[in-house]
Amino acid sequence: MAWSMLLPAAPRLLTGAGVFPVMNDTTTAVINEIMADPTPVVGLPDAEWIELYNAHTLSVSLKGWKLAVGTTLRTLPDSTLNPGTYAVVCASKSAAGLQPFGKTVVLSSLPALRNSGNRISLTDGSGKTVDVVDYSDTWYRDARKKQGGWSLERIDPARSCGQQSNWCASTNPRGGTPGNRNSVYSENRDTVKPEIISVTTLSKTEASLLFSEPMDTLLLNVTDNYRLNGDDKTSVKILHSKATSVHLSWDIPLTENKPYQLHLLRLTDECGNPLQQQTVEIEWITLFPGDVVINELLFNPWPGGADFVEIYNNSAKHINPEKLMLASRNPDQQLTKIVSLKQAKQTLKPRTFLAVTTDTAGISAFYDIPCKNCLEKVPSLPAMNNDQGTVVLLSDSLTILDEVRYDEKMHHPLLYDTEGVSLERVNPALPSNDRQNWHSASSMSGFATPGYRNSQLDTPLPRKENVTFEQTAFSPDNDGFNDELIIRCSMEEPGWVANCHVFDINGTLVYQLLNNALMAAEETFLWNGEDPTGRLLPPGPYVVVLELFNINGKTSHYRKGIVLTCRQK
Template sequence: MQICRFSNLQSFTAAIFLTLFATLPTQQMFAQLSDAFDDGDFTQQPAWSGTSAYFQVVTQQLRLSAPPINGQAYLSTPSHALEEGSWEIDLSLDFNPSATNYARIYLASDQSDLSGPLNGYFIQAGGAADDVSLYRQTGLVITKVIDGQDGLLNQTAVTLSLKATRDANGLWQLFSALGSSPSTLEGTVTDEVILSAEYFGVSCVFTATRSDKFHFDNFIVTGHVVTDKTPPLLSDIEVLSSKTLSLTFSENLDQTSAQTPGNFSLESNGEEPVSVMLQSDGRTIVLGFATEFVNGLPTKISVTGVSDLAGNNILPVQREFTFLEVMAPVAKDIILSEIFPDPSPKVGLPETEFVELLNRSHHPFSLKNWSLTDGSSVTVLPSKILLPGDYIVLASPNLILTQVQNVIYLANFPSLNNSADDLVLKDDHGLTIDSVHYSDTWYGDDDKKQGGWSLEIIDPDNLCSEAQNWTASDDPSGGTPGRPNSVLASKPDLTGPKLLGAVPASANELLLIFDEKLTKVLPAVPNFKIEPSVEVARVSFIDASLTRVNLALTSPLQPGTDYTLTVSNAQDCTGNSMAETRLSLGLPEVADSLDVALNEILFNPRPTGTDFLEIVNVSNKYFNLKNWTVANREEGVVKNAKVISTTDFLLKPGAYLVLTVSADILKGEYPLSVEENFLEVPALPSWSDDEGSVALLDDTGLLIDHFSYTKNLHSPFIKNDEGVSLERISLDVPAYVPTNWKSASSTIGFATPGYVNSSAVPSLLWDESAVQVTPSVFIPSLGQPDFTQIHYAFAQGGFVANVKIFDLQGHRIKTIANNEILGTEGFFRWEGDSDSGDKARMGPYMVWFEIFDGDGKVTTFRKEVVVAAKF
């Protein structure tokens, strides 16, 4: 049967192709395949293979002769034609093609089996669109690259001539000629995804009624293999062991160049491999080195001189790799180093909470299946290697941390409380690696704790201290996520832990609070003693912070009894031992009004200072101040209440307690203050410089004591009341009585935070003995003592004093005090010198001590003192 061809030179072309094929030593440039089935056989010249039983040659045509079933049949024969390729085929279908009956001509395939996954190109005649189209197949993925005219083959029978070409640049053209019609260009496309060919073939998809109605004839294929001009690429590097690397390249390699040791070297020391082996896949090289790679340290390997099978040399390349021998972590190998619980208002960082981890060890660790929890929610970390000295940031995915390196975004990231929270980091076996109980008091800055600033650890090697080792970031952006902290400094822990308090949680339980983390092994029960004797049954930690210890008692504590707790042999987590410590405690009771008294207030601090309020337990009972409040009270209504403590805090009978937002500032303003009686509070009520009110309430809201003040309660002799506190004169007189308050004495620095007031009523009465000189005879510079003290004690404070020294002729030789405001008691000191700086002569002198009050009443005391000398 004659079929319309693309050229009237068909016979001549076929003959010349066959001739050249027989005479040329290579198939690179001319006919690689031509088969018109004139010999009545498809098993040789060329040899076709596949589902051969389903095909036969009938009247010099290749015909599908499959049994009447639904199926697929194919034949293929070797062919490398692709670049500058041309494929011509005649096809007859004795039916109307459909989605279940169609033919494919595989122009190029890397597999002989055309029924499975392969890489290549094929023409499909038929299908749902009844068209002729060109497809690319990658594995099992089929992509149409030239879409032919739809409906072209919608005929009862089809006689078709097909031709496809591909030039050296990957430009494809597809032609078809239906019956005796002229050839038509179905389309063009440039496609260079697949660059090699191994087989040419045909495939038939059929139903039972079409199993013998496919005819093929006059195959002519020319072209040659695609010229390889691309050098190989190093596509992957894998560390197999501490001395072995695997390098994978983009294509098969020349064996000689691939196994030359000099083509590979480590940048760190120039070391070349001692063994090089090209693997059976032709693309992978395994290198063995004499020296072990440094664990966790990034290393670069250089590759040169390696070529592919076409002789293309690789461009010199360097690739980094890291050998990681993952170790089991111990506590504190990785620490929480930065916490951002309150991102609003924004300072510079994005408004999203985060936690930063630091690997402070010398080993890399895999964080896979580690967990971070705040007690209410748990987030599990993904696979990630954290190298020695590296930081990683854990954050919520709600907002991206721009310009921050090494971030893991966690969908279940814990919500961090602004004021305080517990954070615990555990490894994949549940071992606690680090924990922090942070508080907004750690900022040490009232402005920064309002939001926008992170908390940073100061010394990562200080493993026990918490509050003392954290502070607000100094970075202008508000924090340093993913990089060294702005406050880094050496702050080693060289002291043992301190027992801050002991509070009965119930009659049978005692809560001990330490200032830093203890070692996980607590002292044995005998190291905790309570007198009067109450035996301790069990000692245990309350939480993961390791700073709070519970003592379970065998018998209950009794109300109204003073107990003494002795603790010994406690150690912090770095091994520093605590000195034996004794604390007084008692079972907390319910407070009545006036059991605790307002005793001193500073409402107009200096610009560098801070407000404070002092209270005194005037009862014989112990009180737990947890959830007690300080507030304003206006016209009987409590306003602006501030919680004193959200945790247990025991106030002993007779104890003084100073409430302040900054203990450091207050101590700096008043050096004589007793700091151990300070309690830092999150906030105090607003107190005006002119007038205001103070109210103390217990945890039920019961009013314990209250007081309203005005600046007029200060001494009239004070010209500037900034930094001057008001002190309660008598604890027996109600606080709301205005005359029961006085300005603090100038002789003690204008305030007495943490100890007895300078204006408090003393035990001495006001008589001539109110002023005493001790000793009355002294020797300046050489005596023991070499000075004298002029003591005073009055029934009330607030007097203004002038103190001077006169000789027997009435000459003033020394002014000791000039308009000094006095407390109720105190002293002045004279060292036997004169105003000119000279030493006073030997002999008797008079101490002239004059006081006057706000009404102008003046009282004078005269006392004798003698300056002696040694002979």
């Protein structure tokens, strides 16, 4: 079948690759590379330019096409872009420097390309939009290249959705690839489902949703795609939306402290991937004293470290940090330095922890952080003096939820230096200002437990002292079977101190496992058979001596014979 039968009005052009009909199609040419900030020069001319690429199998006539940068519009000159070829759109003053790299489309002046970002749109001769790119300097993904001299390159010309994930800085040593295939070119299909980052109940009749990536805004603005409690009788309205968020309202107010299900139907991202979560829970929370409590304080950090405050959700409610604030008291006992926790992103689920600090690196450098999302950075915290102070936890209505008066004397008296040691709440159900309800974090935990269960957490259940030695015949050969000696200790209360020594059959001390270690109420100690230099001791019998004592003068002694059965390979 001849092409003229399909496109009778299209003239033929002879090119080096053969004969192609010229057509204008919204999927033909794409904006493929952007040089918005050419200085400092890396290896290309000091000029701004935009590269077009014909991703179609047919030639494209650019006659009558328009290029817009922001609100500034330019009409492209009559030119033909053959299949699989590139054209660099530039100003006449820059043409001579760019022509050696390939085909140029020259304008009297190119609209200024803002370094930080702008919208670039391309329309054909009939006024149809061919391509739109809302570029941003965050797309470089490289702080050095963001400073200038490097172009932004499109990774996959066939992908028109999820723009931010389809652009990055050029990797070509010259700083870009004008008129040539992009250095970062590869297939880059989007198969990742979008997620809901946060759900914020703004009032009894309003809520907002934040998504992990730009969504299909046509679907996002269809009211039938939202159902409250699955009830199509409850009218849900869309107050406003953006690509990554939507603000909803409804007529019937929510009942306080009652969870509702918001069903999300047919929502997809720009590339058509369906939303990961089809149902989210919303709730209008009213907080009462004791619902959330202050659970751990670090007020005297290591040099280079930072203070933190840990809170614990002692209720069955899902609490947005926007509803929480921290404060201190001045000498007149008035609330001062009230700061909101709205910058924290994680919803505080029932019976979970959240530690907040102004410097997460100043915490993670010194302590184990098993729950990365449970430690969040906030712009500021109330001042916490190293010797004493008051920390107050409030709701957004300024209801006092909890208050703790601390001082350094609340630390364990056998700690000669409390720098870098947190105070942990022993039991969240007991009074906040009972000094016996606070204890120094155990040395085995690293002296702090930000964002997870306190090392000194105690329960009201009675407990007897119990010490057990497990795997007393052990072979540290890394085969996963009896590789370590295990000592488990359960004490009547936290705050005991432990010393543990290992002797050979001649009574010679060969290893000190514990040296005045501050214990939690329950601890587990391990020994892998090595001496202080890290070398494995010879096989044979050994004796382990464990000494426990507390500040009340109570002592306990345990002695156990063990056998190291083989050398580690």
